[in-house]
Amino acid sequence: MYFYTYDGSFEGLLTVVFEAWERKAWPTTIEQEQIAQPGIFGETIAVVTDEVKAQRVWKGLEKKLSVTAQKQLYHTYLWEQPGFELTIFNYSKLAFESAESIEGNYTAPCVLQVQQAAKQVHREKHRMEAFVRFQKTTDGLYYAHIEPDFNVLPLILSHFTKRYADQRWAIYDIRRRYGAYYDLHTTQFITLDAAPRKGIGVLPESAVMEEEHSYKQLWQVYFDHVNIPERKNPKLHLRHIPKRYWKYLSEKQPRLLRA
């Protein structure tokens, strides 16, 4: 039995694939260094991330897979749910060993898992593109907090960069403690020294523009008045916006104006 550990990066995981392949020592588990428990009845292999080896694996997969499938594999990494490393390993192994394309072979558990993980990640990405609510700060920056179920920040950047080409904006993932900032030219990842507390959706009053309250209030008014009370359907409402997203949605904050 072989227990692999890696540094948690995507390149690190691809290096694991490379090392396992070279040793023909198939992993029983693949875990991040910080959280891995040493196994008793087997060998632990601590893999050091190697850009070149990772590149070779990725290039090799490129020959075996379509662009979509490779993207799905990357999405599975961002999925971050227990066992995702092994799923990615099994998928890569199957791809390398098969003469034909394995895409669409939903009878193989790892192919189905990758497809399902990628779907969940894609849905979360789409939700974040919808549920981000910018607040305009006093220095003209449009700022938003997110706390997505999966690590989708890298996936939503191009959407926001294309859309808000003429305004400075930043989106910060509170759970994973990093963000992205667009300065009218490029978008870059950032970390904050004083990380905002979890679960606080709104910025302090002193930090936002006066007009911010006005537009938030108008948006709340609009949200309330576009509703048709005769058709009330709370179940459907909750299915579309589950409660865990509410704290960052301005239309779900306490009303600034009495109805």
Next chain:
Amino acid sequence: MQVLPTFKALKQNKVPRMNEKITEKLKILADAAKYDVSCSSSGGKRKNENKGLGNAEGMGICHSYTEDGRCVSLLKILLTNYCIFDCAYCVTRKSNDIKRAAFTVQEVVDLTINFYRRNYIEGLFLSSGIFSNADYTMERLVRIAKKLRQEEKFNGYIHLKTIPGASEELIKEAGLYADRLSVNIELPSEQSLVKLAPEKNYSEILLPMDNIKQQLIQTKEEQKLFKSAPAFAPAGQSTQLIVGASAENDQQILQLSSDLYKNYSLKRVYYSGYVPVSADNRLPIITEPPIIRENRIYQADWLMRFYGFDVKEILDEHNPHLDLDIDPKLSWALRNRHFFPVELNTADYEMILRVPGIGVKSAKKIVSARRFATLTYEHLKQMGVVMKRAKYFITCNHKSLQPYDFDSKRIRNKILFGDGALRSPLLTQQLDLFRQVG
């Protein structure tokens, strides 16, 4: 960034009382627009190529959902709810004693831009009551779209309502700035239109629809020759029919939609279950909007657009109404048992699509996976294919999950009331009726 003038004056207040006039207008004019159910923002091809604001390529996005479960994608408002028409079903009708308001061009532009910048919306859906005359109203709508595009460099989504009777030139100009145009038919037959909307007539509604269609075709031709030919309403046109305000049956409604899809190449027909907004004696007396009926009509509409069904297969003279208890695909399958069971390992994709409970995604997965191995029920379960209804209509590797060949009535009961329902079907049916009402 434009700041509305009154903000500065209110600076001292902690929560500034936003320009009350605009708040009031927004209340009235959002309220008046909400019965227009379309809120789609998909199908646009407008890219942000001018370093401006917004991008409307690709998928639509629902930024929020109302408490009745509808998508909020666009700022959907009327420019004004002053109207010279007196359509019985319409909350904005002339004779209705309600508060009236009108936005200025600049107010609509400011709201749109500022909502968009905060990622509240995908764009603007602008309609209007008819004041003075059709052209005058249409001209205002076009002016707003033009200003957004040209002065604000706005590349978000714009859906403009075409006012019945507006001139061809204005419609043509509208299409240059809008991603989608729509003309609402509202009433599914000429007879009802005469009765409930005496100032409107079918030819006035169908004429602009035809204009738009011709324009769309012409633009496509031009774009084949010159890539730079200006786009015309790239997301196409749509319309809306009100369900339950007049006497048409489901067959008449769906036949009309089918014709609209075929003859006017509409992207979407929307159905709006009539919400009682007036006590006009020309209208039926109802207490609740016909939500289940509306839902069944949408399902039938989907069958026509994505599942290869012809309207005549869904309903005919003998079955002019959709079954409210079961979906139209199941209904069709129960009437056409001779097509079943379908063997999932060998059947055509088109036939798998016709199995009740199997949707487009599952059908595609099945067809894809069976190239690699003979499918079993275990595979189907893993793939997430829902068996509740499908199991009566399929075999998988020549095995059926059903020990007996039940007749259609029995299958219907089993699906509605559960496999081994101990309660008498009658009782459960009554409970079910209560559930549907409540």
